[in-house]
Structures are given as structure tokens and as C-alpha cells.
Amino acid sequence: MADEIERLPLLRLTAESRSSIKDIVVREFPLTVILNNQEVVTLLCSPANLEYLALGFLFSEGLLKNKEEIKKIIVDDKRGVVRVETRESRELAQDVLFKRLITSGCGRGASFYNAADAAGQKVESKLQISAGAIFALVSDFQHRSQVYKTTGGVHSAALCDREKILVFSEDIGRHNAIDKIFGECLLQDIATKNRIIITSGRISSEILLKVAKRNIPLLISKSAPTNLGVKLASELGVTLVGFARGRRMNVYTHDRRVVTGGK
Amino acid sequence: MADEIERLPLLRLTAESRSSIKDIVVREFPLTVILNNQEVVTLLCSPANLEYLALGFLFSEGLLKNKEEIKKIIVDDKRGVVRVETRESRELAQDVLFKRLITSGCGRGASFYNAADAAGQKVESKLQISAGAIFALVSDFQHRSQVYKTTGGVHSAALCDREKILVFSEDIGRHNAIDKIFGECLLQDIATKNRIIITSGRISSEILLKVAKRNIPLLISKSAPTNLGVKLASELGVTLVGFARGRRMNVYTHDRRVVTGGK
Known part of the structure; x- marks a missing residue:
């Protein structure tokens, strides 16, 4: 947790008083995810479990299907980069990547308004x-x-x-x-x-x-x-x-x- | 404000009771922004002031410099599209658009970790x-x-x-x-x-x-x-x-x- 916060000087103000104190703020860290030598995204995140974040992002975006596909994961937390290599070094077509990045933007998710994309996803479970x-x-x-x-x-x-x-x-x-x-x-x-x-x-x-x-x-x-x-x-x-x-x-x-x- | 919320049926549960009620939830609307016939982004937003959102987004991303540049704005709130045309119909290079979209993603902003981008932006003001x-x-x-x-x-x-x-x-x-x-x-x-x-x-x-x-x-x-x-x-x-x-x-x-x- 130590890495996830930072202690900073600041001024605490009320209408009547003014005091210099130190308080903690949360850290924000730019993490670039590279899949098979292609830069996929830069995520602003908390600097912990970068490997899980990179894999989870690729998994959620459909760019990674399962664990068996993964050949190598290299985490460079100094430079803020996680490199993931898959066994089959499939080239992501520029336009596929391009489309994905639109939908993973601020408005990520545009694609699933398409019924075809949502279909077949129905969750079946008897959980109570x-x-x-x-x-x-x-x-x-x-x-x-x-x-x-x-x-x-x-x-x-x-x-x-x-x-x-x-x-x-x-x-x-x-x-x-x-x-x-x-x-x-x-x-x-x-x-x-x-x-x-x-x-x-x-x-x-x-x-x-x-x-x-x-x-x-x-x-x-x-x-x-x-x-x-x-x-x-x-x-x-x-x-x-x-x-x-x-x-x-x-x-x-x-x-x-x-x-x-x-x- | 009416458009921004929706009334839905739901079940209100406590440990002991269970009651069917209607309550309101906020609406989420996919808005696609098109600049000079190029799709720039799909934003998930509240469905009010779509025109302001589209212009503000383009302005913030540096894709629009000032009001004078704007030739036409067409809002299609049924289909969730705002089309903006500028006087000079400059073609956005695919790779420029591509880069921009990376930085406008979940981690939008990667570009400004580059000092060159942040430089020259310093805010000067005597406001007190x-x-x-x-x-x-x-x-x-x-x-x-x-x-x-x-x-x-x-x-x-x-x-x-x-x-x-x-x-x-x-x-x-x-x-x-x-x-x-x-x-x-x-x-x-x-x-x-x-x-x-x-x-x-x-x-x-x-x-x-x-x-x-x-x-x-x-x-x-x-x-x-x-x-x-x-x-x-x-x-x-x-x-x-x-x-x-x-x-x-x-x-x-x-x-x-x-x-x-x-x-």
C-alpha cells in the first residue's frame, strides 16, 4: 500500500484559520500495455498489481482468451510498462486495434450496443x-x-x-x-x-x-x-x-x- | 432534466422485508461524435446538451481550435450522433486520430506526460x-x-x-x-x-x-x-x-x- 499513496504539503483552510500540514493523496501512475510489441493502451492506475491490471485489461477487451495463450509477461514498473507475449504472435490488424481503442475510450463500450456482440453472453447460474x-x-x-x-x-x-x-x-x-x-x-x-x-x-x-x-x-x-x-x-x-x-x-x-x- | 432519468421497477430488500417499488435511475446515452465525416469517439453520457458535449470534447482534445472554425453542427439526438464540420475540411491522418484515441482512452492523457506537450501551458492570472x-x-x-x-x-x-x-x-x-x-x-x-x-x-x-x-x-x-x-x-x-x-x-x-x- 505504501506505493499507492504519497504524502504532500498543503494548506488547510477554514474561513478563519490557515495551517500548513502534510496529508496523503493517492498516487496515479501511467501504465502502458504492450501486446506482442504493439502498444495497446496507456491506463492511469494505482501502482500495484500492474501485471494483473495488464492481463485483466487485455482479457476484458477480448485481446487475450485464456492463460494458456500467454508465453511471457515482463513487468517494468520503473518505466510503467507491461509487455505481454502470446504463443501465437498474431498481428492485430491496425483497424481492429483502432476500433477497439475507440470503444475502450471514455465512451468505451460502443461496440456492445450492437446486439450481435451482446448475444451468446447470457449468464446461466443457479446461484442463490x-x-x-x-x-x-x-x-x-x-x-x-x-x-x-x-x-x-x-x-x-x-x-x-x-x-x-x-x-x-x-x-x-x-x-x-x-x-x-x-x-x-x-x-x-x-x-x-x-x-x-x-x-x-x-x-x-x-x-x-x-x-x-x-x-x-x-x-x-x-x-x-x-x-x-x-x-x-x-x-x-x-x-x-x-x-x-x-x-x-x-x-x-x-x-x-x-x-x-x-x- | 426529464430525459436524464428513467423510472424503473425494482425490489427493495432489507434483512427482513421485500417490497416492489419504482425508483429512478440516471440515463446513460451513447453519443457518437463525427468531425468532417470521420468518426472520432463514442461517449457514454447523460442525454442533455449533446452539442456542448461534442464541441467541448473536440475542443479539449485539440481537434477544434476556436468557434470561427466551425461551419456546421448537426445534432441527431434520435440516433445519438453529433456531426461537426469545420471550414477547412482538414483530413485527420489515421495515425494522428489513432494516437489521440489511445490518449483519450481510459488512460486518456498519456501524451501529456511528455513535458513538451505540457510546456507553454502555464496559467498566468492575478485572480484572488x-x-x-x-x-x-x-x-x-x-x-x-x-x-x-x-x-x-x-x-x-x-x-x-x-x-x-x-x-x-x-x-x-x-x-x-x-x-x-x-x-x-x-x-x-x-x-x-x-x-x-x-x-x-x-x-x-x-x-x-x-x-x-x-x-x-x-x-x-x-x-x-x-x-x-x-x-x-x-x-x-x-x-x-x-x-x-x-x-x-x-x-x-x-x-x-x-x-x-x-x-
Whole structure:
């Protein structure tokens, strides 16, 4: 965690007083991801688990299909570069890369408004969980959000089963936090199917799609969803929970997976 | 505002109860920006002031230099497209567009880690404002954040002078909210020099650079800055205020512009 924050001098002002203090801010680090010698993207991220972020990003964007494909990963954290080489050094056509980069931009995700792209992605899972178990997971999630507590500047994400948090990550970007989870799952052979993602961030269509691609049947957010997030959750078979705070939550879609009661 | 939200059925769950209600969520709308018949980006945004967003985005990305350049703007809000034509229909080289899109991605901004790009951008301004006046502006800003209050899902931004809010905008994206302001300023001939931006969102390097490019000497956020945001503010001559809440704030850089006392 030490690398993820920095202590800076600043002036604390109220209407009446003025004091010079030192306080911590979260670090922002530019990470360039290179796949088979082609620069794919520069992500602004928290400088931890760069390898997981690079892999998770490539995985989420469909540029990496599975672990077996990976031949070599070289992390240069001084220069902020992760190089990934695959066994078959397929050349990404410039226009494929170009299109991908449009959709991975600020408005990343344009492509999936195309029904053909979303089709075949429907999440099938018999997972069921009690409301009480969700409140317990969210409470644990809250307690683990360290960097946020000290700096107010990061998002958290977690992969869980019905009982506990399995993988936890933090990043200044809500996309990055989730990509770090999926990168870790890919590299460490941790299954995502039938499991649960919790995020501190908003559920936009892009987040929903990223999670549905990993066959996650239940997505829980402490924040709000957008209407497109809800629409895609409904179409793709994902149970979407928003505003999970304290002992209360909103279930927007496929509520059969959440049963009343529980611990 | 009606278009920016949608009413949806959902299940409100506590550990003991389960009730079907209707509640509102914020809308997320894909807007494609086309410049001289070239598709530049698809932004996911709140569906209001699409024209301002498209212009502000092009302006911030350096693809549009001034108002005089604009020959025609066609807004097709059914299909989610804004077409901008400039007088000189300069062809954007594919690789320029390609590079730009990398830097406008999730990690948009890679380019400005290049000192040459940041140089010459330094903001010169004799603006001074009292702490009390900042608290008054932030309080007014709070009161105007309508959509956030009802859905918890948007960011707000405002352009101010020392006395009042001049332009206000809301969007699901913190970049978009600021781009909408700059688009409106461009089209309506509203000066940004020597003025103030308030944002509800985090100050990352990208936000800082966007604001510095418009010659804004004072950037105020209700949230946290990142270390790169602070570093760039210091280098580019921007006074950066974070955690402006109630009657308290942190001034990270160039604190000469904020004086004690005031209304």
C-alpha cells in the first residue's frame, strides 16, 4: 500500500484559520500495455498489481482468451510498462486495434450496443444467496477498503463466493479495480463462474458487460446503476444489486437469486 | 432534466422485508461524435446538451481550435450522433486520430506526460478570492446538483467568477460534465480566462490538464486529487483546492490566490 499513496504539503483552510500540514493523496501512475510489441493502451492506475491490471485489461477487451495463450509477461514498473507475449504472435490488424481503442475510450463500450456482440453472453447460474449473506459480504468489503479510507480517492472491487471475499483490489479507476481482479483470476486459476463481484463504483453499461463476460451471475454495487446498466443486466441474465449500504439494497434485475432472511 | 432519468421497477430488500417499488435511475446515452465525416469517439453520457458535449470534447482534445472554425453542427439526438464540420475540411491522418484515441482512452492523457506537450501551458492570472467566497460558491454548487440528489449517479461541474456560478452542467461522466461547460463557453462566447471551475469529481491528471488548457487559474473539487493532479497543478500554475466541503478545504498548490476571511 505504501506505493499507492504519497504524502504532500498543503494548506488547510477554514474561513478563519490557515495551517500548513502534510496529508496523503493517492498516487496515479501511467501504465502502458504492450501486446506482442504493439502498444495497446496507456491506463492511469494505482501502482500495484500492474501485471494483473495488464492481463485483466487485455482479457476484458477480448485481446487475450485464456492463460494458456500467454508465453511471457515482463513487468517494468520503473518505466510503467507491461509487455505481454502470446504463443501465437498474431498481428492485430491496425483497424481492429483502432476500433477497439475507440470503444475502450471514455465512451468505451460502443461496440456492445450492437446486439450481435451482446448475444451468446447470457449468464446461466443457479446461484442463490440470502439478503443477510449479502449484507455480511458488503460489510466485510467496507472494512477492507483501506486506501479509500485514508485518501478518499480510490475504488474497490472484490470477487466473492457466498461466504467470503476471495480476491480484493483497489485502484483509482473503477474499471481498473475490476480488471485487476480478473487478471489475478486468470493468472492464478481462480474461477469466476457462479461467483459474485462487489464494487464501490457506479454500474454503467461498460462495467456490466465486463462482469457478464466473466459469467458472473451477481453484481453488487454500493452506488447507483445507470438505466443501460440495468437494461443489459436484464438481457444478459445478471442479478444487479445497487445501493447496498448497511442493511438495505435495491435489486434491479433477476431477483430470484436473492432470498429473504439469512445470517 | 426529464430525459436524464428513467423510472424503473425494482425490489427493495432489507434483512427482513421485500417490497416492489419504482425508483429512478440516471440515463446513460451513447453519443457518437463525427468531425468532417470521420468518426472520432463514442461517449457514454447523460442525454442533455449533446452539442456542448461534442464541441467541448473536440475542443479539449485539440481537434477544434476556436468557434470561427466551425461551419456546421448537426445534432441527431434520435440516433445519438453529433456531426461537426469545420471550414477547412482538414483530413485527420489515421495515425494522428489513432494516437489521440489511445490518449483519450481510459488512460486518456498519456501524451501529456511528455513535458513538451505540457510546456507553454502555464496559467498566468492575478485572480484572488477569499476562503469565504469559495465556501459560498461551493454551497451554491451543492444546491444546484439536482440529478445527483435524486439518483446518486452523476457528476456536476460549474464555471464561476468570484461571485457566482455562470455555467452549470451535470453528466454521468466527470470528464463530460467539464467538457459540456467548455463546449457551451465556446459556442456562447463565454470567457474562461481568470475564472474558476468547481467539480464534484476527483482531480486526476487528465482533469487538471483539461482545465489548465482553458487558462483556468483555480480548480475546486469536493473530492480528492491524485498526486499527478497536484504535480501538474504545481507545474502549470493552477491553484488546486480539494475536499471543499462545508467550511473547510485543502489548498494543494499556488495558495497565493486564496486569502483568509471573506463573506
